[in-house]
Amino acid sequence: MFTTVLTRGPVVRPEIARITGLSSAAVTKAVKPMIEAGYLEELPQGERAVEGAGRPAYPLAVRADREFFVGVKVTADELIGVVTDLRAQVRDAHRMAVSGRSVEQVVADIAALVRELGPEYAERTHHLGLSVSGDVDRPGGVVRYSPFLGWHDVPLAELVAGETALMVTVENDVKALTVAEQWFGEGVGADSFALATVGVGIGCGLVVGGRLVAGGYGVAGEIGHVPVAAGDGPACHCGARGCVEAIASEEAIVGRARAVSGDPALDMAGAIERAHGGDAAVRAVFAEAGQAIGLGLAAMVNLVGPERVVVSGEGLAAYDLFEEDIRAAFTTQLFGAAARCPLVVRPLPWEEWARGAASVSIQSLFAA
Amino acid sequence: MFTTVLTRGPVVRPEIARITGLSSAAVTKAVKPMIEAGYLEELPQGERAVEGAGRPAYPLAVRADREFFVGVKVTADELIGVVTDLRAQVRDAHRMAVSGRSVEQVVADIAALVRELGPEYAERTHHLGLSVSGDVDRPGGVVRYSPFLGWHDVPLAELVAGETALMVTVENDVKALTVAEQWFGEGVGADSFALATVGVGIGCGLVVGGRLVAGGYGVAGEIGHVPVAAGDGPACHCGARGCVEAIASEEAIVGRARAVSGDPALDMAGAIERAHGGDAAVRAVFAEAGQAIGLGLAAMVNLVGPERVVVSGEGLAAYDLFEEDIRAAFTTQLFGAAARCPLVVRPLPWEEWARGAASVSIQSLFAA
Structure with a gap:
């Protein structure tokens, strides 16, 4: 339900009901706590609103700045990091060379990058998405095998969560980029x-x-x-x-x-x-x-x-x-x-890959 | 919901709720009209029943002989037909050489085969599933291309429905076999x-x-x-x-x-x-x-x-x-x-392919 509003932009309740297959009553009921929690807001009837057969319909929109997300693409040479809002729009970006390829070095570098990334967003940032090429166990938060980093079975989510106090997701980099396209792009x-x-x-x-x-x-x-x-x-x-x-x-x-x-x-x-x-x-x-x-x-x-x-x-x-x-x-x-x-x-700069990592962390917010 | 009972065999309501993710109340509500229509029945508490925390749970089962389905695998030389019950168990089978490969001949042959197939099932048979190798448009009921029959854009479902007064589905033969495995086999x-x-x-x-x-x-x-x-x-x-x-x-x-x-x-x-x-x-x-x-x-x-x-x-x-x-x-x-x-x-005789066609028609009953 929320993802419908998130991925389609401002949308009226009857349209949400049509896309999700839920009843109008179910949509209205589901929407209420999300408005109360500040994730959704009702827009005034603007040019995107439509008249229904009955009461006027106010489009619902995601409050993009309700929460921010950090996404980091981890490569063997460099970390590429972005801060996005709830709609996966990039608000800030930083790159940083890694100090080495050991797990300890990369975890410390990620923590340092997170500290550098827009302190103005800090209090509304609770989620960090990481993306790494190779074999990644997303539910377990484990990098099972990364050929470029030379890692085997690294519990990266847990290690980085310990250093940053954020909720951390790890996903294969191509899959993360695909999630960004699915939720916010061509898909x-x-x-x-x-x-x-x-x-x-x-x-x-x-x-x-x-x-x-x-x-x-x-x-x-x-x-x-x-x-x-x-x-x-x-x-x-x-x-x-x-x-x-x-x-x-x-x-x-x-x-x-x-x-x-x-x-x-x-x-x-x-x-x-x-x-x-x-x-x-x-x-x-x-x-x-x-x-x-x-x-x-x-x-x-x-x-x-x-x-x-x-x-x-x-x-x-x-x-x-x-x-x-x-x-x-x-x-x-x-x-x-x-x-x-x-x-x-379509060329996608590295920052788009980092945005993919952030998209996975946005997704994890709603899967939970 | 119904497919859970159909594919898993006798199952108690709390188990249905667990598998489908529906609330107990929703399961009870959904089950009622299906029992009334004779598709589901409550079994006495037998060895497959379990005690819940509260009231005793009576397992629900599909009434297999509530309705019968005809499945026909159409090949360039032969029709292979079966009658199945609602659980896709084969009750009767017939083979018949085709009189020719023209659309008219094959449609007439299918109608003749349907008349031959167990008249004792006739009054409780409303659906016929056909399967054909090649490019099939299942929602449209059209064989877009069958290399072995030499057909292009044949509205087979409509033509056979006209001759048999049954509701007809057409599916690619391999996909139909896959549906049978998915609902009633390894899948x-x-x-x-x-x-x-x-x-x-x-x-x-x-x-x-x-x-x-x-x-x-x-x-x-x-x-x-x-x-x-x-x-x-x-x-x-x-x-x-x-x-x-x-x-x-x-x-x-x-x-x-x-x-x-x-x-x-x-x-x-x-x-x-x-x-x-x-x-x-x-x-x-x-x-x-x-x-x-x-x-x-x-x-x-x-x-x-x-x-x-x-x-x-x-x-x-x-x-x-x-x-x-x-x-x-x-x-x-x-x-x-x-x-x-x-x-x-796993070897699968041609009758299994015909059963696949019947499975698609069982599926269509619930998709509708």
């Missing part, structure tokens, strides 16, 4: 959609039936481990062969660009520069990566059937080098009516 | 599971968040069109290359077995015979098919994260020839904790 009102990210890894957050797909064993959306070249494809860090990630991750692209260019010191920026400069062999490396990504996306669409796919991630810096191949492989591989599924490319 | 109580079928085609029904995944554009579970050998794989009838179905469908296996054996008249039974007889080249064809199926299943699990996977289909006749390769590829390709997902193989 509002969609029964299903997919958010794929291209970069160091290749991941995907899925919403099906209006819910984030968590996976029966905590694994879902692993588009990077769709085997698109199983027979003679390159070995993947996961132990299999021919995975999308073995062909199209940043590490895979750099490795192959080094091999074809004969320059063992080449990095991603250098590979992009060579490709832009007309090096046909390095361009072909990007083209193959694009084809693998397009096939992985199409496999996902053929299996899951999302209404739309959003592609983002830091890998978009090289997007002009593989967009054509992504789209060609995607289109060829889509089955039947799935060909109508749009593929939207 | 009861599971938040997510997958049912894959191997045979003429390779398909998959998915349940996520307790709901059958329909796909934003009506396409989902197309495990047959996961590109596992995109680079140099064989051409698929869908227009792409290296799809699972291009390697592991019955047609693909027979085609390759003919090529490697040099026998252009070889059929599936002959190919299986040669493989069992020790023909290494034909055995290798089955091994490659098994590998492709295992990779497709693993891609699905990595993306969707079902709690378990059931594999069935008429292709199981050759299962001993590719089980080892299916399992090896599946296990190697699963990512992280997804390796815990069990793969269960």
Whole structure:
């Protein structure tokens, strides 16, 4: 009920009843304590109000500044933090280099970042959302495995809660970004959609039936481990062969660009520069990566059937080098009516990922 | 509410409240009209009853013979029909060759089959479920595309309703089988599971968040069109290359077995015979098919994260020839904790597919 108002903006009670399937009486009853607690307010009848058959309807809106939320995207080099209001609008942002990759260092850094983040918001901030790439147990608040930090089974929520006195949620970074899209972005009102990210890894957050797909064993959306070249494809860090990630991750692209260019010191920026400069062999490396990504996306669409796919991630810096191949492989591989599924490319800065972490903490407020 | 009693068997009111999240008062209120209409009955306190803190609890059960349902699996050669009760238990079954593949012929044949099916059930039968392979628009009752029948945009539900005076549902055959598993089989109580079928085609029904995944554009579970050998794989009838179905469908296996054996008249039974007889080249064809199926299943699990996977289909006749390769590829390709997902193989005769069609019509009774 509350999420309807939160994600749709000012909305009148009959409309809430229509969307949620609740009776008018049930809506009125549910709304009352939320108004009393200050989370919702009745707007004067403005241009967004509509006349019902009976009494005039006053639109309900979320009081965005009732409470604030901190979101932090944790990477191996840097913390990216934001403060948002209840509507996930970013009010403040800070970045901070991590002092090291040990659990103690990162926990201390997060606590320091929280202290830096807008003290003017402090008294109305009770929730902190963290997002980390890798295998995260959100209900347990545990980072089960983070390859980039080298962590195994770290009870991060508990540790950070001890240092900050905030209620802490931890979620996989791609899933957190998907929650932000679902509640406050392209996914509002969609029964299903997919958010794929291209970069160091290749991941995907899925919403099906209006819910984030968590996976029966905590694994879902692993588009990077769709085997698109199983027979003679390159070995993947996961132990299999021919995975999308073995062909199209940043590490895979750099490795192959080094091999074809004969320059063992080449990095991603250098590979992009060579490709832009007309090096046909390095361009072909990007083209193959694009084809693998397009096939992985199409496999996902053929299996899951999302209404739309959003592609983002830091890998978009090289997007002009593989967009054509992504789209060609995607289109060829889509089955039947799935060909109508749009593929939207949208760059999202790191602060959007931090906003995703904040969105998860907003969500946790209402799940509780 | 009703589905809780239907799928869990006799169950006391407090247990219904726990499973559905409804209040005891709401359960009692909802149950009353269902008892009056004869769909539910109160059992005497038997061994399945439990003592609550207060009044004794009488288990509620579905009155299975309150209403009967006809399910028909429509194939290009044959109709397979069953009558089930409200609990989807098969009471009667008939098969009938089709007189031809035209819409008129098949509609007339379905009507004839319905007349043959247990006249003793007639007065309590109001619903007929049909299942067809291919692209089916269930809400519209339309077979959008059936490759085996050669049909496009056939309003089958309307046509058959006109001939039988029953309320008719049409669903894709694999999805219908998945509904039967979800409501009355391995899927009861599971938040997510997958049912894959191997045979003429390779398909998959998915349940996520307790709901059958329909796909934003009506396409989902197309495990047959996961590109596992995109680079140099064989051409698929869908227009792409290296799809699972291009390697592991019955047609693909027979085609390759003919090529490697040099026998252009070889059929599936002959190919299986040669493989069992020790023909290494034909055995290798089955091994490659098994590998492709295992990779497709693993891609699905990595993306969707079902709690378990059931594999069935008429292709199981050759299962001993590719089980080892299916399992090896599946296990190697699963990512992280997804390796815990069990793969269960279970033969399902055609009557089970017809029961799936009946299950969809039972479901439609309560959706309405």
